[in-house]
Amino acid sequence: MSDVLERIKSQVESNPVLLYMKGTPQMPMCGFSARTVEVLKGYGKEFAFVNVxxxxxxxxxxxxxxxxxxxxxxxxxxxxxxxxxxxxxMNESGELQPMVEAAAAG
Amino acid sequence: MKIQRQIETKLKALTPLKLDVINESHMHNVPAGSESHFKVICVADAFEGKARIQRHRLINQILADELAEHIHALSLKLFTPAEWQTAGETVDASPKCRGGTGL
Known part of the structure; x- marks a missing residue:
């Protein structure tokens, strides 16, 4: 496996909730990333992100x-x-929040 | 219209009950007439028994060439006929561009 694929693998394995996005949670650079990050922020749990x-x-x-x-x-x-x-x-159906909370709680 | 038609033609393989392919490129930071940002609303029996991610992967596979070469953003609203009825036969509007895409 190449270095970058190893790096991705390590990121997804070491962060229980991880968002790959355009921009940052403070300043999303894409409407789709902005919407997604707003949902996660609404849960009040810690999550990791990578600004691609x-x-x-x-x-x-x-x-x-x-x-x-x-x-x-x-x-x-x-x-x-x-x-x-x-x-x-999954946010609207109520499925996502418990998944995020369980993952964040380890 | 070329890419839009191509997407429509390929997705007809799913024999959808409803298929809307909407070019939303004008909402983004791209030249006029671009075919880069699309929303697809598709209602098909083919989604029955498939989890959300499997449905998206199915479409991504069908449109692999278009995704690799032309499509920058693809919003997928995928329903079984029963789900489409429950949803009131409508979908949410797409988000505004934040300027960081297109490049």
Whole structure:
């Protein structure tokens, strides 16, 4: 496995809730990333993020790792949950919050 | 219209009951006439029994070439016929651009 794929693997395995996004939670640079991060912030739990605009290597290689072509991408306990549409749907249905809380509690 | 038609043609393979392919590129920081940002609303029996991520992966596979070459953003609203009825046959509006995409 290449260095960057190792790096991604280590990131998703060491952060129970991890969002790959464009920009930062304070300043999202894409509407889809902004919506996703707002949902996570609403839960009041700590989560990690990677700004893919600041890390072109991750941006170029994450889609191959996750077999998911677009950003943002939310990982919980090392598993891809989905992008903005799925996060919004799972938030509305009430499925996502308990998953995030359980993961954040370790 | 070329990419939009291409997406429509490919997704018809799912024999959808409803298929809307909407070009939302004008909402983003791209030249006029671009075909980069799309929203797809698709209602199909093919989604029955599939988790959300599996449904998205199915579409991503069908549109792999378009995603690799043309599509920058693809919002997917995927329903079984029963879910579409429950949803009141509507979807949320797409978010505003924040300027960091397109490049």
């Amino acid at each position: 605009l600041a890390d072109p290597e991750i941006r170029a290689n994450l889609p191959q790792f996750s077999e998911w072509p677009t950003f943002p991408q939310l990982f919980i306990n090392g598993e891809l949950v989905g992008g903005c549409d799925i996060v919004m749907e």
